[in-house]
Amino acid sequence: xSSAVKIFQxxxxxxxxxxxxxxLVGHAHHHCHILIKAGGVDGAFRVRxxxxxxxxxxxxxxxxxxxxxxxHKAPPGERTLILAxxxxxxxxxxxxxxxxxxxxxxxxxxxxxxxxxxxxxxxEEFVLELWWSDEVSPGRLENLLFELxxxxxxxxxxxxxxxxxxxxxxxxxxxPRIRQAIALMKQDVARELDVDALALQAGLSRAHFFTLFHxxxxxTPLVYANVLRFEAAVHRLTxxxxxxxxxxxxxxxxxxxxxxxxFRAHLGITPTDYRRKVNLFDPPTDKAPLI
Numbered sequence: 001x002s003s004a005v006k007i008f009q010x011x012x013x014x015x016x017x018x019x020x021x022x023x024l025v026g027h028a029h030h031h032c033h034i035l036i037k038a039g040g041v042d043g044a045f046r047v048r049x050x051x052x053x054x055x056x057x058x059x060x061x062x063x064x065x066x067x068x069x070x071x072h073k074a075p076p077g078e079r080t081l082i083l084a085x086x087x088x089x090x091x092x093x094x095x096x097x098x099x100x101x102x103x104x105x106x107x108x109x110x111x112x113x114x115x116x117x118x119x120x121x122x123x124e125e126f127v128l129e130l131w132w133s134d135e136v137s138p139g140r141l142e143n144l145l146f147e148l149x150x151x152x153x154x155x156x157x158x159x160x161x162x163x164x165x166x167x168x169x170x171x172x173x174x175x176p177r178i179r180q181a182i183a184l185m186k187q188d189v190a191r192e193l194d195v196d197a198l199a200l201q202a203g204l205s206r207a208h209f210f211t212l213f214h215x216x217x218x219x220t221p222l223v224y225a226n227v228l229r230f231e232a233a234v235h236r237l238t239x240x241x242x243x244x245x246x247x248x249x250x251x252x253x254x255x256x257x258x259x260x261x262x263f264r265a266h267l268g269i270t271p272t273d274y275r276r277k278v279n280l281f282d283p284p285t286d287k288a289p290l291i
Contacts, residue, residue: 001021001022002018002019002020002021002022002264002268002269003018003019003268003269003273004016004017004018004019004268004269004273004274004277005017005018005019005081005131005277006130006131006277006279007274007277007278007279008130008136008141008278008279008281009234009238009278009279009280009281010138010141010142010280010281011088011091011281012087012088012091012141012142012145012281013031013085013086013087013088013091014031014084014085014086014234015083015084015085015086015130015141015145016082016083016084016086016267017038017081017082017083017084017127017130017131018081018082018084018267018268018269019040019079019080019081020043020070020072020079020080020081020082020268021072021077021078021079021080022072022268023069023070023071023072024069024070024265024266024267024268025069025265025266026046026067026068026069026223027067027068027069027223027226027227027230027266028065028066028067028068028218028219028223028224028227029062029064029065029086029227030064030065030103030227030231031064031086031087031088031089032063032064032087032088032089032092032102032103032107032108033061033062033063033064033066033068033084033085033086033087034059034060034061034062034084034085034087034149034152034153035054035059035060035061035062035082035083035084035085036054036059036060036082036083036085036115036123036152037054037055037056037059037080037081037082037083038081038082038083038123038124038127039080039081039127040074040078040079040080040081041074041078041079041080042054042055042056042074042080043070043071043072043073043074043080043082044060044070044071044073045060045062045068045069045070045071045111046068046069046071047060047062047066047067047068047111048066048111050111051071052111052112053112054080054082056115056120057114057115057120058112058113058114058115059112059113059115059152060111060112061108061110061111061112061113061152061153062108062111063104063105063106063107063108064089064102064103064104064105064107065105065217065218065219066105066218067218067219067223070268083123083126083127085145085148085149087102087145087149089101089102089103090103092146092149095146096146096150105218108153113152113153115152118151119151119152122147122148122151123148126144126145126148129144136279138281141281174216174217175212175215175216177202177203177204177209177212178202178212178213178216178217180201180202181198181201181202181209181213181221182217182224184198184201185198185221185224185225185228186228189225189228189229189232189251189252190229190250190251190252191252192252193221193222193225195209195210195221195222198221209221226262226266229251229252229262230262230263230266230267232251233247233251233259233263233271234274236250236251237271237274237275237278238275238278238280244256244259244260244271244272244275247259247271248260248271259271260272
């Protein structure tokens with residue numbers, strides 16, 4: 001079974017060192033997502049319908065809200081250690097203004113990037129520090145993380161020029177009916193997704209609603225709803241000490257085992273494992289993060 005070695009969570013997002021032995025379902029994140037092989041056998045992610053190899057020499061880049069899935073095709077018992085960076089675009093923009101569009105769905109023009117020897121060495125040092133350090137200060141982790149992110153994406157020559165990014169990748173305006181549907185989805189993430197009801201409230205046919213939703217979010221309503229539920233689960237697991245069974249019920253799961261299956265399918269580990277391994281750098285807030 002896949003497991004977490006270390007997880008760090010803060011205003012930067014999440015940094016997870018994952019020992020993967022099984023695939024993950026297709027899913028998305030509101031984060032800017034970088035995946036780097038830290039050890040074990042080669043792996044791959046399916047991004048934009050194509051296979052993106054995860055090797056010693058290549059990292060996988062996934063845009064915010066870009067549908068992707070981990071594929072673990074290694075022989076039984078073979079593992080892939082993955083350094084998974086889930087980066088909050090607002091945090092990047094706070095440090096470097098020209099990264100303000102890192103949450104744009106086309107920020108990464110390619111899903112695979114080559115890693116040179118220097119970057120590979122820095123990845124190894126980053127992983128070793130996370131693995132062996134009993135405590136990593138928030139300031140040091142953020143500095144190391146930012147430097148690693150920049151080093152990985154440096155080959156994209158336009159990221160430093162905000163004006164060019166705005167000119168080449170203008171943010172798409174979301175249809176107000178889709179905004180309304182998303183607002184309704186956020187009001188109660190535990191409610192079973194009813195696409196027909198959402199389409200009716202938006203004044204659209206089911207087919208037209210699907211088309212507009214995918215055009216504006218790049219994912220289906222179900223994937224979007226699963227992102228909301230997953231992030232709500234992470235928030236509940238880290239903000240307090242409510243029993244996992246109670247969290248499962250509050251999020252609309254009929255049994256804790258269904259919640260565990262859902263969580264593991266999206267991250268590779270159980271909710272209990274996440275709570276046990278996560279290191280928090282920010283005090284919990286009263287409200288779940290807006291997505």
